[in-house]
Every structure is written in C-alpha cells, then in structure tokens.
Amino acid sequence: xxxxxxxxxRRRETLLKGMSAVVALSDDEQQQIRxxxxxxREKGSLIAEDGEHRRSSFLASGWALRQExxxxxxxxxxxxxxxxxPLAPFSYLGEPVSDGIVAITPVEIVDVTHIGGPRSxxxxxxxxxxxxTVARDHLQFYRNQMIRLGCHSAVQRMAHLLLELHSRLxxxxxxxxxxxxxxxxxxxxADALGLSVVHVNRVMxxxxxxGLVQQTGGKLQILNRKRLEQLSEYSE
Amino acid sequence: xxxxxxxxxRRRETLLKGMSAVVALSDDEQQQIRxxxxxxREKGSLIAEDGEHRRSSFLASGWALRQExxxxxxxxxxxxxxxxxPLAPFSYLGEPVSDGIVAITPVEIVDVTHIGGPRSxxxxxxxxxxxxTVARDHLQFYRNQMIRLGCHSAVQRMAHLLLELHSRLxxxxxxxxxxxxxxxxxxxxADALGLSVVHVNRVMxxxxxxGLVQQTGGKLQILNRKRLEQLSEYSE
DNA sequence: CGCACTGTTGAAATCTTTCAAAAGCTGTGG
DNA sequence: CCACAGCTTTTGAAAGATTTCAACAGTGCG
Numbered sequence: 049x050x051x052x053x054x055x056x057x058r059r060r061e062t063l064l065k066g067m068s069a070v071v072a073l074s075d076d077e078q079q080q081i082r083x084x085x086x087x088x089r090e091k092g093s094l095i096a097e098d099g100e101h102r103r104s105s106f107l108a109s110g111w112a113l114r115q116e117x118x119x120x121x122x123x124x125x126x127x128x129x130x131x132x133x134p135l136a137p138f139s140y141l142g143e144p145v146s147d148g149i150v151a152i153t154p155v156e157i158v159d160v161t162h163i164g165g166p167r168s169x170x171x172x173x174x175x176x177x178x179x180x181t182v183a184r185d186h187l188q189f190y191r192n193q194m195i196r197l198g199c200h201s202a203v204q205r206m207a208h209l210l211l212e213l214h215s216r217l218x219x220x221x222x223x224x225x226x227x228x229x230x231x232x233x234x235x236x237x238a239d240a241l242g243l244s245v246v247h248v249n250r251v252m253x254x255x256x257x258x259g260l261v262q263q264t265g266g267k268l269q270i271l272n273r274k275r276l277e278q279l280s281e282y283s284e
Numbered sequence: 285x286x287x288x289x290x291x292x293x294r295r296r297e298t299l300l301k302g303m304s305a306v307v308a309l310s311d312d313e314q315q316q317i318r319x320x321x322x323x324x325r326e327k328g329s330l331i332a333e334d335g336e337h338r339r340s341s342f343l344a345s346g347w348a349l350r351q352e353x354x355x356x357x358x359x360x361x362x363x364x365x366x367x368x369x370p371l372a373p374f375s376y377l378g379e380p381v382s383d384g385i386v387a388i389t390p391v392e393i394v395d396v397t398h399i400g401g402p403r404s405x406x407x408x409x410x411x412x413x414x415x416x417t418v419a420r421d422h423l424q425f426y427r428n429q430m431i432r433l434g435c436h437s438a439v440q441r442m443a444h445l446l447l448e449l450h451s452r453l454x455x456x457x458x459x460x461x462x463x464x465x466x467x468x469x470x471x472x473x474a475d476a477l478g479l480s481v482v483h484v485n486r487v488m489x490x491x492x493x494x495g496l497v498q499q500t501g502g503k504l505q506i507l508n509r510k511r512l513e514q515l516s517e518y519s520e
Numbered sequence: 521c522g523c524a525c526t527g528t529t530g531a532a533a534t535c536t537t538t539c540a541a542a543a544g545c546t547g548t549g550g
Numbered sequence: 551c552c553a554c555a556g557c558t559t560t561t562g563a564a565a566g567a568t569t570t571c572a573a574c575a576g577t578g579c580g
Contacts, residue, residue, distance in 0.1 A: 116431065119517050124434040126427065141420050146427065184377050190426055191362065191382065195352065197433035198360040198478035202568075233526065242434035244569050249528060281355050438536075469558065480537050485560060 059109035059131075059156055060086075066132030066220045070181045077171050087157040095135065095157065096149040102135040103161065104175060110155030111231050115239070116147040125240035127189055128152075128213065128232070132220045134179060137186040153231045189216075197242050200280065205241040206251045208280035210261060214270055215284065230268035295345035295367075295392055296322075302368030302456045306417045313407050323393045331371065331393065332385040338371040339397065340411060346391030347467050351475070352383040361476035363425055364388075364449065364468070368456045370415060373422040389467045425452075433478050436516065441477040442487045444516035446497060450506055451520065466504035 060082050067073060067081070086108060089095055095112055096102050112129040126147060129135070135157070136145050160175050192212055196205040217228045234252065238245045255261045260276050262269045270276065277283075296318050303309060303317070322344060325331055331348055332338050348365040362383060365371070371393070372381050396411050428448055432441040453464045470488065474481045491497045496512050498505045506512065513519075 116427070118431070118435055122435045124431050126430055138419075138423055141416055141423070143420050143423060146423070180377055183374075184379050187374055187377070187379060187382070190430070191352070193430060194362055194426070194433065195354070195360050197430065198476075199354055199358045235526080240434075245526090246528085246570080247568055250568095253528085471558080481558090482538080482560085483536055485558095486536095489560080 060084075060158065062131040062220050062222065063106055063108045063158060066182075067175075067178050069219065071174050071178045073174065077174065080171055081158070081160065084158050084160060087159070089151045089155050089157065091151055091154050093151050094148060095151055095155065096145045098145060098147055100145045101139070102145050102159075103139040104172075104179075105135040105157050105159045107131050107133050107135070108156040108158045111152040111229075112149050112155055113152055113236060113240075114147050114149055123239045124242075125236060127186070127193060128240070130213070130216055130220065131222065133186075134182055137179070137183045140176070140179060140183070152236070193240075202241070202243050202247055202251050203254060204280040205243070206237070206248070206255060207260070207276045208282050209237070209241060210255075210268065210270065211273070211276055211280065211282040214273075225269075226271070226273065227267050227269040230263065230266060296320075296394065298367040298456050298458065299342055299344045299394060302418075303411075303414050305455065307410050307414045309410065313410065316407055317394070317396065320394050320396055323395070325387045325391050325393065327387055327390050329387050330384060331387055331391065332381045334381060334383055336381045337375070338381050338395075339375040340408075340415075341371040341393050341395045343367050343369050343371070344392040344394045347388040347465075348385050348391055349388055349472060349476075350383050350385055359475045360478075361472060363422070363429060364476070366449070366452055366456065367458065369422075370418055373415070373419045376412070376415060376419070388472070429476075438477070438479050438483055438487050439490060440516040441479070442473070442484070442491060443496070443512045444518050445473070445477060446491075446504065446506065447509070447512055447516065447518040450509075461505075462507070462509065463503050463505040466499065466502060 064073070064078055064081060068078075073081075096105075107129050109131050112135075114126045114129065116124050116126065118124075129149070135149055136143065161172070189212065192208065196208050200208060213230075214223060214226065214228060217223045222228060234248045235245050237243075237252075238248045241248065243251070252261075252263070255276075256263065258275075260270075260272045260279075262271055300309070300314055300317060304314075309317075332341075343365050345367050347367075350362045350365065352360050352362065354360070365385065371385055372379065397408070425448065428444065432444050436444060449466075450459060450462065450464060453459045458464055470484045471481050473479075473488075474484045477484065479487070488497075488499070491512075492499065494511075496506075496508045496515075498507055
C-alpha cells in the first residue's frame with residue numbers, strides 16, 4: 049500500500065518536471081500536485097470519450113493516444129500523449145475532448161481540479177497558464193502531423209514521428225542517450241501515419257537496416273539523429 | 285471614392301453575419317465594425333507571415349490560404365480562409381500566425397483592434413468571445429483535414445473538402461442552391477489534399493462525370509450532396 | 521498446449537505520381 | 551486586333567509507391 053503510494057508519487061515527478069519547465073511552482077505547490085488524487089487506468093482502456101470535459105486532467109505516467117473512427121472501421125490516430133500531456137489541451141476553448149483517448153500502457157491521470165487546500169486558487173491559475181503554453185505545443189504537433197500526412201513519403205513520416213516523440217520525451221526527462229520507452233505497435237503507427245501495417249513493418253525494417261534506429265526490448269533508440277533529421281526535414 | 289467605400293461596407297456584411305450567428309451585437313457595435321478601418325490586399329499577396337501577431341484580424345471578403353513550405357519546395361496547405369474567418373484563430377494562446385497566409389483573391393481585412401470610440405472596450409470583449417467560438421470550429425477543420433489526409437482516398441478527400449467548404453460558406457450566406465464561388469486552382473487543391481496536380485485533375489473529372497459536382501465560370505455546384513456525403517463519410 | 525496478438529515476408533493488384541505534351545484562357549504590348 | 555507569354559487544365563503512358571492478400575513465425579498468457 050505504502051509502496052504503491054510512493055510509486056505513484058515518484059511518477060508524478062515527470063508531470064512536475066514538465067510543468068516546472070514552463071511555469072514557476074513553489075515548493076508548496078509542487079507538494080500539492082504530488083499528493084493530488086489520481087486515477088489509474090489499465091492498458092487498452094478508454095480514458096475519455098468524445099464530448100467529455102477533462103479540463104484539468106494530465107497524464108502523470110504512461111502513454112495514450114487520440115483516435116477517431118470512420119464508419120467503415122478505418123481509424124485515424126491524431127496524436128500520442130506522453131507523461132505531462134493534458135487530456136484536453138484546448139479545453140479553455142470550452143472544447144470538450146474531441147475524440148476518444150485510449151491508454152496504450154497502464155496510465156495514471158491526475159486531475160488537478162481535485163486539489164483542495166488553502167492556496168488551491170492560485171495553483172489553478174498557474175495550471176491555467178501551463179495549459180496555455182502546452183496547448184501551443186500541441187498545436188505544433190497537429191501541424192507536424194499534417195505535414196507528415198500531406199507531404200511526406202512513408203519513410204519520412206516514420207522518421208519525423210520518431211524524432212518528434214524523442215523531443216517530447218526528452219523534455220520531460222524520459223530519454224537517455226537517444227533511447228526511449230516505445231510502447232507503440234505497428235498497427236498504431238500505421239493508423240497514425242496513414243499507412244498500412246505491412247508497409248509500416250517494411251519502413252521500420254528499412255530504418256533499422258540503414259542503421260538509423262534500433263529497437264530492443266520495448267525501447268527505441270535513435271542511432272543517427274542527423275540523418276533522420278535531414279531525411280524528414282525535422283526541425284527543432 | 286464613395287462607391288468604393290460603399291462596396292467595402294457592403295462586404296463587411298458577410299463578416300457581420302458570421303459574428304451575429306455566434307455573439308449578440310448591438311446596432312451600435314455593428315456600426316462600429318462596419319466603419320472599422322480595413323486593409324486591401326491583391327490576389328497572390330502575402331497577408332501575414334510566420335510569427336506575425338494578428339490577434340484581431342478577420343477576412344471581410346475574399347479567400348486566402350494557410351501554407352507551409354518544406355525545404356525541397358513541397359508545400360502543405362493546412363486550410364483555406366473564407367470571409368468571416370480570423371487570420372489567427374488561436375491567437376489567445378499567444379500563438380502568432382504559424383504559417384504564411386496568402387490571398388487567393390483580392391481580400392479585405394478588418395482589424396478590429398483599430399476600432400476606436402467610447403464603447404470599444406466592450407466590443408473587444410465581444411470579439412474575444414467570438415474568437416473563442418470560431419477557434420473551436422477551426423480546430424474541427426484541422427481534424428477534418430487530418431482525416432482527409434490520413435484515411436481518405438483521393439476521391440474521398442476531394443468530396444470531403446468540397447462539402448466542408450460548402451458548409452462553411454453557407455454559414456456566412458455565400459452559397460445559393462449548392463453553388464458557390466470557387467477560386468481554387470487544381471494546384472492549390474493538390475497541395476491541400478496531399479495529391480499531385482495531375483491526379484486532382486482526374487479526380488475532379490471523375491466527380492464531374494459522375495454527376496456529383498459541376499464547375500462553370502469560377503463557381504462550383506454540389507449536384508448530389510447525398511452521394512458525396514456517403515462517399516466521403518462527411519458529417520454535419 | 522492453444523489462443524490471441526504482434527511482427528515478418530512474398531507476390532500481385534491498385535492507386536498515385538512522374539514525365540511529357542498539348543490545349544484553353546487571360547492579360548499585355550505592339 | 552493579333553501575337554505572345556504565362557498560367558491552368560487536360561490527356562496518355564510508364565514508373566513508382568503503397569496496399570491487399572495470404573501465409574507463417576514469435577511471444578505472452580490463461
């Protein structure tokens with residue numbers, strides 16, 4: 049029990065790291081976030097449905113994805129969520145979650161509106177500002193996704209996405225030496241990149257045998273960032 | 285001179301129509317917008333560049349597009365702007381214009397921050413609320429674009445886009461009987477839909493000869509909305 | 521052990537692009 | 551008014567990228 053609680057608090061550090069990079073948090077505020085209530089969801093579960101309001105929910109640990117289905121069963125994954133990401137980055141628009149959010153791994157979700165205590169008002173204000181900055185980033189991720197789908201070849205799409213994920217994970221301290229946890233199946237990659245599963249497989253093979261990336265034990269490593277960047281015109 | 289001024293004010297009505305559908309405007313406020321200063325730009329001109337702040341600029345008349353170039357010359361058009369649309373729908377994020385905006389036709393741009401007068405403060409507030417609602421719509425257009433690029437075949441993409449444009453134009457009163465002004469070249473369509481110009485041509489031909497749309501004299505008409513909708517799974 | 525899911529591979533089919541050329545259209549200057 | 555340049559649309563044929571179909575190997579789990 050105690051151990052589980054500690055683990056949960058340790059996971060919260062990623063979220064705190066992401067927030068601290070953007071807004072200043074007092075020790076007290078950090079402590080409030082550390083001890084805020086959280087929700088655990090298992091791998092594969094639907095975290096939020098289309099139309100739900102999740103104004104102040106953040107992913108504290110684990111990965112998730114945003115998906116939309118077409119009538120004929122095709123699915124578009126519009127993006128991936130990593131620790132530190134808000135479930136509804138555009139919530140201040142009054143915009144509810146606009147598509148399904150599904151847990152890719154077991155996830156922990158912190159809803160900061162459930163934080164009580166004397167200084168919670170100011171904390172919510174800080175979080176609002178954090179939200180704004182993060183929303184700007186997510187707008188950029190949308191644009192990245194559009195560039196990939198609209199302009200890139202299959203190999204470029206893959207390279208570009210792998211680089212984007214690396215950048216994002218690095219910012220919250222979840223990379224080491226170009227290597228990061230990689231829980232995405234080839235089917236998810238296919239639905240995100242607008243490719244068939246079979247082709248994703250071939251493209252990954254191509255990147256691997258060109259010595260650009262390596263994949264072992266659920267982790268992915270960027271071996272030649274420079275080549276990947278020029279291949280996919282990735283910037284930043 | 286007088287004639288040109290009248291024309292300009294008449295054009296402003298489209299913008300007003302768009303705004304009135306969303307927020308209540310007093311006669312006085314409508315008058316302020318009617319007489320607000322405007323900027324005219326000729327066809328083909330760059331209206332705003334990446335990084336520019338255009339917090340309160342709206343297209344009063346004409347069409348424009350949002351584009352981003354890759355190093356190798358490929359271009360992604362992320363969306364089209366029609367009368368009533370803001371140049372920077374996500375400006376309250378502190379987000380500057382994030383890509384180039386180019387005039388497709390001669391355009392008139394109203395910057396509502398240039399409105400003076402006693403009640404301008406309240407008007408700005410109203411406009412801010414309008415902005416929020418419109419931003420929500422534009423988020424949807426982004427998602428539409430992602431679905432097109434990620435899940436649709438060439439014919440579906442085209443059908444879906446033509447339907448979206450029709451819906452949007454209808455909302456500001458710029459359609460009649462399924463017909464609307466259509467200033468887009470096949471090259472623009474290609475860059476928006478992630479297709480080659482040649483293929484766009486063939487796809488249009490296909491839609492025309494299937495009796496689904498008609499194109500004459502710079503106008504496009506939806507002939508069989510129902511079939512187009514089921515073809516592209518367009519909803520709303 | 522067997523089932524369900526994920527990854528891998530080959531071959532054929534399909535969609536889309538590229539290349540090349542020509543025709544239509546528009547505005548400009550002689 | 552014609553000629554011309556420049557842009558847009560159109561068409562055919564060949565090349566290329568990606569998908570589909572089908573089958574099989576690996577892995578984890580009850």
